[in-house]
Amino acid sequence: MTEPLAPPVDLLAVAAHRDDVELLCGGTLARAAAQGHRTGILDLTAGERGTEGSARLRGEESEAAARILGVTARRNAGLPDAGLENTPETRRLVAGFVRAFRPRTVILPYTTGRHPDHRIASQLAYDACFLAGLQKFDAPGEPHRPHKLLYALAYREDPVKPTFVVDISGFMETKMEAIRCYASQFDGKTWGGEVFPGGDRPLYDQVRMHAARYGSLIRREYGEPFYTVETMEVDDVVSLGVRSI
Numbered sequence: 001m002t003e004p005l006a007p008p009v010d011l012l013a014v015a016a017h018r019d020d021v022e023l024l025c026g027g028t029l030a031r032a033a034a035q036g037h038r039t040g041i042l043d044l045t046a047g048e049r050g051t052e053g054s055a056r057l058r059g060e061e062s063e064a065a066a067r068i069l070g071v072t073a074r075r076n077a078g079l080p081d082a083g084l085e086n087t088p089e090t091r092r093l094v095a096g097f098v099r100a101f102r103p104r105t106v107i108l109p110y111t112t113g114r115h116p117d118h119r120i121a122s123q124l125a126y127d128a129c130f131l132a133g134l135q136k137f138d139a140p141g142e143p144h145r146p147h148k149l150l151y152a153l154a155y156r157e158d159p160v161k162p163t164f165v166v167d168i169s170g171f172m173e174t175k176m177e178a179i180r181c182y183a184s185q186f187d188g189k190t191w192g193g194e195v196f197p198g199g200d201r202p203l204y205d206q207v208r209m210h211a212a213r214y215g216s217l218i219r220r221e222y223g224e225p226f227y228t229v230e231t232m233e234v235d236d237v238v239s240l241g242v243r244s245i
Contacts, residue, residue: 005100005140006075009040012103012146014094014125016084016117017047018062018076019182023193023207024152025107026069026175027168028224033070034171040101041066041074044094044121045081052184055081061185065178073101084117086124092139094128099141105148110156110227113194122151153225155194155210162225163232165214169221172211179207218242 011032013021021029021041029039043062048055059076066074077093084090098106106129109122126149131137133145153162168175179186186204191197198206208222215223219242234240 006040006042006097007073007100008038008102009072010037010103011105011107012040012042012098012101013107013152014042014044014121015109016044016115016121017081017193018043018045018058019047019065019179019185020109020118020193021107022065022069022175022178022182023195024109024154025224025226026065026178027171027211027222028107028166028226029071030069030171030174030178031166031168033072038072039070040103041071042077042094042097042101043074044077044079044084044124045117046076046078047081049081049083054184057184058182061181061183065181068174068178068181075101082117084120084124086120086127090124091128091131092137094124095132095137096140098129098132098146099139099144102144103146105150106146107150107152107226110151110153110160112158114196115193118194149228151227151229153227154214155196156225157196160227162214162217163228165218165220165223165225167215167218167220167222168211168224169215172208172222175211176204176208179204 015021046055047058108125109118111122189203211222214225
């Protein structure tokens with residue numbers, strides 16, 4: 001029997017490189033898994049052009065990180081690192097994974113980023129999510145279109161205000177443990193992914209600092225920020241959190 005491309009999940013995070021998801025939304029994935037949701041990760045490339053380590057080593061690191069985050073399944077699309085393109089062929093490939101995972105919610109990288117792959121990954125994943133829902137689109141699997149798309153905002157240098165922030169205070173150490181799996185990429189470093197160089201401050205300290213910054217916006221210790229294009233709906237204005245005055 002042929003192994004399915006991926007099992008169905010509730011929440012799927014898509015990113016260009018192994019380690020991007022852990023940096024951007026690892027706490028949110030860990031929290032969702034603890035809440036009983038099935039979570040998945042789709043890495044678009046193997047990270048074979050990274051200055052440090054190798055594709056094989058990064059694969060081992062990514063599997064260890066996924067176990068820590070409680071991820072149901074992690075897959076790799078096998079697209080070229082530092083050469084990611086949004087083409088009919090890559091959209092078809094990624095749409096096949098979307099149809100296989102069948103997520104209700106998808107987390108995408110923000111539309112701009114330091115690495116060209118991050119920017120292209122955002123648009124490619126968006127396009128693939130849309131096309132995956134077309135009945136006559138030529139991609140493997142049955143049509144499926146996610147209900148919600150979230151853009152991860154962590155480490156943004158431009159003034160993008162989050163639509164909401166997820167409280168990851170109870171999962172910050174899980175996030176850090178998953179990030180530390182990527183010793184080949186981050187040990188002794190002061191920057192990585194969307195984390196800008198911060199002088200002599202270790203990358204691990206910067207990750208914690210940014211999470212504390214966003215946590216403060218919702219009066220919590222640590223948080224991860226997200227943006228949605230569409231306006232969010234509120235059912236009960238009396239029960240809204242985060243004190244105003």
